[in-house]
Amino acid sequence: MWEYSEKVKDYFFNPKNVGALEGADGVGDVGAIACGDALRLSIKVDPDTQIITDARFQTFGCGSAIASSSALTELIIGKTLDEALKITNQDIADFLGGLPPEKMHCSVMGYEALRAAVANYKGEAWVDDHEEGALICKCFGIDEGYVERTVRANGLTTIEQITHYTKAAGSCGTCIEGVEEVLQKTNAAMVAEGVLAADEAFDPVIAIRPVRRNKSPGKAAPAAAPAAAAGMTTLQKIRLIEQAIAELRPFLQQDGGDCELVDVDGNTVYVKLTGACVNCQMASVTISGVQERLADKLGFPLRVVPVPAGAPAYA
Amino acid sequence: MSTLIDGAMRPVYLDNNATTRVDPEVLEAMLPFFTEQFGNASSMHAFGAQVGGALQQARRQLQALLGCEFDHEIVFTGSGTEADNTAILSALETQSSARQPRDEIVTTAVEHPAVLALCEWLEKTRGVKVHRIGVDAKGRLDLEAYRRALGPRTAIASIMWANNETGTIFPVEQLAELAHEAGVLFHTDAVQAVGKLPIDLKTSEIDMLSLSGHKLHGPKGIGALYVRRGVRLRPMIRGGHQERGRRAGTENAPAIVGLGKAAELAQQWMAHEQTEVRALRDRLEAGIVERVPRCIVNGDPESRLPNTSNIAFEFIEGEAILLLMNQYGIAASSGSACTSGSLEPSHVLRAMNIPYTAAHGSTRFSLSRENTQADVDRVIDVMPAIVARLRELSPFWNEQTASEVQFNPTYA
Structure with a gap:
């Protein structure tokens, strides 16, 4: 069973703005045949203000496809065409409190339907340039086609480079063999086309050797500087924690997520992850990253505890 | 409404x-093997002997359900998938020699991934040729294509007894006959059939059959491979002498006892x-x-x-x-x-x-x-x-x- 957010469930069980729209000004029909989903978005546009006054959807698809379509209509009604076109698929996912990585394509379908409907309203032809391959890295929702295009465009030949460019295999690492396979295949094709030297092409047997565990104590002992804690008032501590979180937020925001401080109780810090961090399979990695960062900053170990998103502020 | x-x-x-x-009677039969009867069946003492006797009884209960001639034709495995994998990998080894190379598998396009994913991997990494026989709109096997695919290079024909998604039954008795006419070993993934259809292996040409405990009100984590007496089997898991050296690893006694009981009940039902x-x-x-x-x-x-x-x-x-x-x-x-x-x-x-x-x-x-x-x-x-x-x-x-x-x- 998928882990759908409460909002996804609500928008699936009680979808808003369902159906065809009488006298629609623009209609966008899109779909992904392999996934078995298809969406028709109908919009009404005020010709003077260019404001979308009404929107309806009809969707053939799974729970999150229906929820994403309904969310899209809610997001665009009342916006001008230009404002609406700024909405990304991530905005649709965020509106729903996040989507499982395998289901992000449902929000992409909404994003495309809007473009198709606007093009239809303006009398333009809309060409779909979205490609979809098999999902390869579930942590970051990276598909095979994207890895291949990135490898080609940038002449990549190592897994580290791919992770750097696409994030694929950058987290749990279970997809690493799949990514290697794509890299090897793509490099081989590039060699055959004469755009890559044969001895530069990725060979997993040569490139991937067993590595020693790093057993040096180093980082494992943040307790080495407990002195700082002693002389610090609670207020000073909270200020430092706030500062550390503020420094972290831009990185989370880059990925459509966010983090806010909820409370501090002794050496336990309560935070709330929001946006794309909600339901993200990487949330625990993010939390431990925040924890490490705070420990570095304050000089003594802290425990960071996530408060469920949507829960009332910690009392 | x-x-x-x-x-x-x-x-x-x-x-x-x-x-x-899991049928409550199955659970009841299993429970003592977690507590009082925890012995290792291989041990010399009384703890082991009791368990050994229970395993023998379970094997006979399953023998009765499958209608096989000997109880030692049954090899307990960790799952139906393991049984499928063992059968196919074994056939590639036992059926091929330098003088008579057999490196082809005949199977269907509608098998369970336990067979299909293995075949795909063998195709990719070992150069095995896989014939995936198609089906018609009702899911019925293309018998003519099956017959044509069987040949001197075929190591094994592996055809499911009943399809897990549509329930369509393949005529495996007949397919096994055809395989033997062509001198080919025949395996069937009967995970969905066992317990739902009457089976009588002693009158059948089937060489190997895979089943899974949890599909017939038995526990998860237990399966079995029937290997007809005389059919060569190369173990996939090597180690101790359990299952007469055909599947190493300490027997999962509670699950085997549970599968035995489940088989007995399936026959009654x-x-x-x-x-x-x-x-x-x-x-x-x-x-x-x-x-x-x-x-x-x-x-x-x-x-x-x-x-x-x-x-x-x-x-x-x-x-x-x-x-x-x-x-x-x-x-x-x-x-x-x-x-x-x-x-x-x-x-x-x-x-x-x-x-x-x-x-x-x-x-x-x-x-x-x-x-x-x-x-x-x-x-x-x-x-x-x-x-x-x-x-x-x-x-x-x-x-x-x-x-x-x-x-x-x-x-x-």
Whole structure:
């Protein structure tokens, strides 16, 4: 069973703005045949203000496809065409409190339907340039086609480079063999086309050797500087924690997520992850990253505890 | 129509091809082997001897269900998948020599991944040639293509007894005969058939057969491979001398005892499965087809497991159907892409050339001896509204005329 957010469930069980729209000004029909989903978005546009006054959807698809379509209509009604076109698929996912990585394509379908409907309203032809391959890295929702295009465009030949460019295999690492396979295949094709030297092409047997565990104590002992804690008032501590979180937020925001401080109780810090961090399979990695960062900053170990998103502020 | 699930309503479980509930008698038989009878069957002392006797009894119970000649033809494994893998990998080793190389597998396009994924990997890494025999729109095997594929290079023919998604039964007795005529070893993945169909291996040409405990009200984590006496077997897991050296690793005594008991019960319930369960399935299917427009029964109505019904609801998608059914406390499964996280709908329905607007809406109802007429009637009761509600949302469906709409979106 998928882990759908409460909002996804609500928008699936009680979808808003369902159906065809009488006298629609623009209609966008899109779909992904392999996934078995298809969406028709109908919009009404005020010709003077260019404001979308009404929107309806009809969707053939799974729970999150229906929820994403309904969310899209809610997001665009009342916006001008230009404002609406700024909405990304991530905005649709965020509106729903996040989507499982395998289901992000449902929000992409909404994003495309809007473009198709606007093009239809303006009398333009809309060409779909979205490609979809098999999902390869579930942590970051990276598909095979994207890895291949990135490898080609940038002449990549190592897994580290791919992770750097696409994030694929950058987290749990279970997809690493799949990514290697794509890299090897793509490099081989590039060699055959004469755009890559044969001895530069990725060979997993040569490139991937067993590595020693790093057993040096180093980082494992943040307790080495407990002195700082002693002389610090609670207020000073909270200020430092706030500062550390503020420094972290831009990185989370880059990925459509966010983090806010909820409370501090002794050496336990309560935070709330929001946006794309909600339901993200990487949330625990993010939390431990925040924890490490705070420990570095304050000089003594802290425990960071996530408060469920949507829960009332910690009392 | 029944109201939404309120916690008091008894859930209706119609996903027995996925897994079954452990029968309380099976559980009862298993429990002592976690506590008092914890010995290692290989040990010399009394602790071990008691367990050894229980394993022997379980083997005989399973022997009786399968109708095999000797109890030592049964090798307990960790799962049905392990049994499938063992059979195929063993055949590639035992059937081939420098003088008579046999590096081809004949199987079907609709096998379970336990066979198909292994074949794909063998094809990719060991240069094994795999013949995947196709099926027609009802899921029936192309016998002519099967016959043609068997040859002097065939190491093994591995054909499932009954399909997990549609319930379609393949004529494995006949297929085994044909394989032997061509001098080819025959294995069947009978995970869905064992416990649902009468089986008598001692009169059959089948060389190897795989089964799984949790499909017949036994525990998970136990399977078995039948290896006909005289058929060579190369173990996949090597180590101790358990299972007469054919599957190493300390025996999973509680699970083996549970599988034995489950086999005994399945035999007692066999007539019930063929009559009562079949009647409930037919009632369910007829009720839905009568009340829901534009739905198609997938599979071969002439030759099908008695417990399985696969119905395609056109113009709507399976995951959405299951989510709404779940609201009514009804559990089933779907061949849609979205329920598995893959991008493609079920390979079985694709092999049958089911149009994609129907394949994605295919829903599998699989019953067991634990279902009642009240269960079935509740499903018949709620399905029309569930389908109608999703069709209201579908761009492929016109509510007013209750018919298909020409809808040709731009596809990615």
